[in-house]
Amino acid sequence: MTRTEIRIGGLGGQGVILSGIILGKAASIYDGLNATLIQAFGPEARGSACSAQVTIADDPVDYPYVLNPDILVVMSPDAYTQFAPSLKPGGMLLYEEELVHIKELPEGVRAYGIGATRIAEELGRRLVLNIVMVGFFVGVTGIVSVGAAEKALLSSVPKGTESLNLNAFRRGFEHGRSLVGAA
Amino acid sequence: MTADPKGVLTGIHFLDGDHAACEGALAAGCRFVAGYPITPSTEVVERFAQRIPLVGGLFIQMEDELAASIAILGGAWGGKKVMTVTSGPGLSLMMEHLGLAYITETPCVFIDVQRGGPSTGLPTLPAQADMMQVKWGSHGDYEIIALSPNSPQECFDLTIRAFNLTEQWRVPVFLMMDEVVGHMTERVVIPEASAIEITERRWTAKAPGTYRPYDVGADRVPEMTKAGDGHRIHVTGLTHDERGWPCMTPKQQDKLIRRLSGKIRDNADALTDIREEGCEDADVVVVSYGITSRVASAAVLRARAAGLKVGHARLVVTWPFPAARIAALASKCKAMVVPELNLGQMVHEVRLAVNGRIPVLLVDHAGGTVHDPQVILDRIQEAAR
Numbered sequence: 001m002t003r004t005e006i007r008i009g010g011l012g013g014q015g016v017i018l019s020g021i022i023l024g025k026a027a028s029i030y031d032g033l034n035a036t037l038i039q040a041f042g043p044e045a046r047g048s049a050c051s052a053q054v055t056i057a058d059d060p061v062d063y064p065y066v067l068n069p070d071i072l073v074v075m076s077p078d079a080y081t082q083f084a085p086s087l088k089p090g091g092m093l094l095y096e097e098e099l100v101h102i103k104e105l106p107e108g109v110r111a112y113g114i115g116a117t118r119i120a121e122e123l124g125r126r127l128v129l130n131i132v133m134v135g136f137f138v139g140v141t142g143i144v145s146v147g148a149a150e151k152a153l154l155s156s157v158p159k160g161t162e163s164l165n166l167n168a169f170r171r172g173f174e175h176g177r178s179l180v181g182a183a
Numbered sequence: 184m185t186a187d188p189k190g191v192l193t194g195i196h197f198l199d200g201d202h203a204a205c206e207g208a209l210a211a212g213c214r215f216v217a218g219y220p221i222t223p224s225t226e227v228v229e230r231f232a233q234r235i236p237l238v239g240g241l242f243i244q245m246e247d248e249l250a251a252s253i254a255i256l257g258g259a260w261g262g263k264k265v266m267t268v269t270s271g272p273g274l275s276l277m278m279e280h281l282g283l284a285y286i287t288e289t290p291c292v293f294i295d296v297q298r299g300g301p302s303t304g305l306p307t308l309p310a311q312a313d314m315m316q317v318k319w320g321s322h323g324d325y326e327i328i329a330l331s332p333n334s335p336q337e338c339f340d341l342t343i344r345a346f347n348l349t350e351q352w353r354v355p356v357f358l359m360m361d362e363v364v365g366h367m368t369e370r371v372v373i374p375e376a377s378a379i380e381i382t383e384r385r386w387t388a389k390a391p392g393t394y395r396p397y398d399v400g401a402d403r404v405p406e407m408t409k410a411g412d413g414h415r416i417h418v419t420g421l422t423h424d425e426r427g428w429p430c431m432t433p434k435q436q437d438k439l440i441r442r443l444s445g446k447i448r449d450n451a452d453a454l455t456d457i458r459e460e461g462c463e464d465a466d467v468v469v470v471s472y473g474i475t476s477r478v479a480s481a482a483v484l485r486a487r488a489a490g491l492k493v494g495h496a497r498l499v500v501t502w503p504f505p506a507a508r509i510a511a512l513a514s515k516c517k518a519m520v521v522p523e524l525n526l527g528q529m530v531h532e533v534r535l536a537v538n539g540r541i542p543v544l545l546v547d548h549a550g551g552t553v554h555d556p557q558v559i560l561d562r563i564q565e566a567a568r
Contacts, residue, residue, distance in 0.1 A: 021368065025197040028370040037197075037368035062480040063556055064367055152197075 003057040004143055007069040007086075008133075009079025010096075012050045015130030016075065020052030022134050022152045023144060027056045030148030036061040049078055056143060073137060074100050075116070075129070094137055096129070112140050112179050119171050128168035131157075135169035139176020146173065186210050186379035190238045198371040200364040201226035203335040204294055205234070206371070207342025208266050210379055213292070214240030215263040217254035219247050219273060222306045223362040224296035227268040248273035252280035252293075259289045260418060262409035264346055264384075266292040271300040271313055275320070281355055282321035283420045285443065288353040288397070288405060290384065292345045293317075297361040297524075299550035309362035310550030311473055311524035315531075317357050318502050324440055326447035328454060329357040329502035331473040335369045341499070347382035348454075352446055353404050359501060361524065363474045363553060391415065396427045403446045447503050455505040458497040459512075461487075465494030467566045468516045470509065470533055472498040474553055475522050482522075482559035491567050501529065506536040513537040518566035522546035522559045542566065 006023065010016040020037045028035035038053040053066035072087050073094045074080040080100045087093060090108040097113030105111060116132040131153065138149045150169065157165045190209035198206070205227045208216070214235070218228040232242040240263070245251040248269055255265040269277060274295050284291050297313050299305030317329055328348050330341040342358055349356040387394050387406035391413040397405050408414040417427035422439055424430040447454070461483075462468050471479040476497040486493045496512060498505065509532075513519060518541050521530040530545045537543050546562045548554050 021197060024368060029195050029197060035197075035369065037199075038363070039366060039368075061369075062477045062484070063553070064363060064474075064477060065553065 003055065003059075003061075004071065005066040005069045006054040006056070006071045006073065007051060007066050007083055008054070008073040008075075009049070009051040009083050010075030011078075012048045014050070014075050015127070016050045017052050018156065019073070019130045019134050020054045022131075022149065022156050023056070023137065024054050025156065026144040026148040026152035030151045031144050033058060034060050036064050038064055038066070049076075049082070051079065051083070071137075071141060071143075073133060075133060076100065092141065094133070094140060096133065112136075112176070114172060114175050116172065119175075120168060123164060123168055123171070125164060128165055131165045131168040132172035135172025135174075136176040137172075138169075139173040139182075140180050184381050184383055186376040186381050187212055188376035191376040191379060192373050193375050194373055196371045196373065197368055198335050199226065199366050199368045200332065200335040200338040200360055201296065201366065202230050203338040203371045204342045204358060204360065204365075205230040206373060207339040208292070208346065209234060209238055210339070210373065210376070211264065211343040211346035212381055213264045213266050213346060214238070215255065215258035215261075215265045216241075216267065217243045217245050217251040217258065217265075218268050219245050219251045221248075221270045221273045223298055223365045224268045224270045224294060224360075226365070227294055227296070248276035249279065252277035253283070255291050256280060256284055256287065256289045259291055260410055260416075264290070264350070266294065266346075268294040268296070270296050270298045270306075271310075272303060274313055274316060278316075278321045281317075281327075282323060282325060284355045285321070285325045285327070286323075286420055286422075287418050288443070289355075289418075290349040290353055290407075292342070292349055292356050292358065294342070294358045294360060296365040297359065305551050307362065308551045309474065309524060309553065311359070311361055311475060312528065312550060314359065314501060314523070314525065314528045317359065324444060326444050327355050327357055327502050328352065328447065328500065329359050331359045331498060331501045332364055333473055333476045333497070334364065335367060335371045337499075338364060339371050339373065343379060343381075347380070350382040350384050351404070352450075353385070353407070354443075354447060357502070359473060361474050387414070389414075395425045397423065397425045399442065403442050451503040451505065452507055454500055454503055455508050456499040457505055457508055458499060460495045462494030462496055462512055462516070464492060465515075466492045466517045467520060467563055468494040468496055468512050469520045469522070469559070469563065470496050470498065471522055472501050472529065475524055478553045478556055479522050479559055481556040482563060485556065485560050486563045486567075489564075491563065493563055493567075498529075504529070504532040504536070506532065509533055509536040510538070513541050516541065518542045518544065520544045520546060520559065520562050520566050522548070522554055522562075524548045524550050524553065
């Protein structure tokens, strides 16, 4: 029985929840796995702390919350400060390297950074930084397949933005693959 | 009959429980919702308000929950399948019209996405603390049917069942969600309309002049008409006779109230839906419902891994309480454990059914999150000793 617990943290407006939706959808609709997404956000529409918890498993997910993630994805310094101590020993940290500065990490944690906001700006829309992070996640972890992630992405973003989002996904994906030394 | 394809969003979706419940209502044929949006139930009516113009029907945002809960009763007598949606503070305000729905035998569905209470409590966090209020919160003797989903898929499936049951029995039916189930997103499979069974209203075939709105046959459920179809009807919250006219004698009160409660009480076994797993040779049976059943499943797996013989009985129908089945389970095990997100509500019903034959251990929780599975495991281990 494989069960991977993921937490994605950032600020409201960064697309944290959409990132969780794309990963959960990719796993549960297109990869034939089970996925449960739990979201937490403040009352403000923008700028408050925001996080998504995604559990991906072979079997149906019973307990739905993520307390100690196997993988933590952070897009803001606050999310890093708040959630890094909860990472499982030997877990994985994926971070927006120009926004989050890593100090110390729990035992055995592997950390991978990407300038997702800068890449998104190069593509013309800072808004797609979350999609760069999703691509990065898939490139580094391989927990969902590229095909499933792209289908989930295309069915989740507004019409007319498909190629922009796909480019963002692929930039993140390629950077992730290069960091883990995949061919 | 099967569902009207206009309301059925056939496909495989990634939906939260609130949205899935809305799709269940649309698939079931609900075409009128009156609501006063309240966290954590807002997404149900938000989606309904967006979808219903495309399907054909109406959503009204009312001035408060009293108005919402009586507007749906008018909608039902106007011929629609109806629903309102709320959470604890709104549910308290709806209690008056719950009683009116019951005594007038108006088919209607209430969705309660439970949050921490009392009062304003915890707007964005879960509880299961309205379980007794829906059964006892309105005055007088009454019965309801309540369903407790534990996933977005069940929010869809059980909302359809709620609509079918309210048409079959003409009692208010509650979908007892909670904040976690409401805001949790998972795969939801919505079948083809032709695969969804729908219970139509018991429309009368009687001609105007011969129809009496509260005449009943052996099943004690009257036939219905709708305003404007030519039948004379009188619908009142007063104790009434077969014509619907006020008749406030002890004799008529006894006849009416016993008929109404008998519809549900005498059919409690037929309405029972318990998902039992590993109960046959269990020493300890965990009795759970709603979101807590998923946390209990995690605890049961750990207990079995530790060598304990533990069964799990999940109540899908929480009201009418399945007393006969719980008593039967209690005759075969040594103890029961009841986790719930309140300080002890359905555990009283379990204890009544068990009648002192075995210990019944409550795992309580004041709400705000779900149990730590370890706490349920500890109580299972205590019960097994």
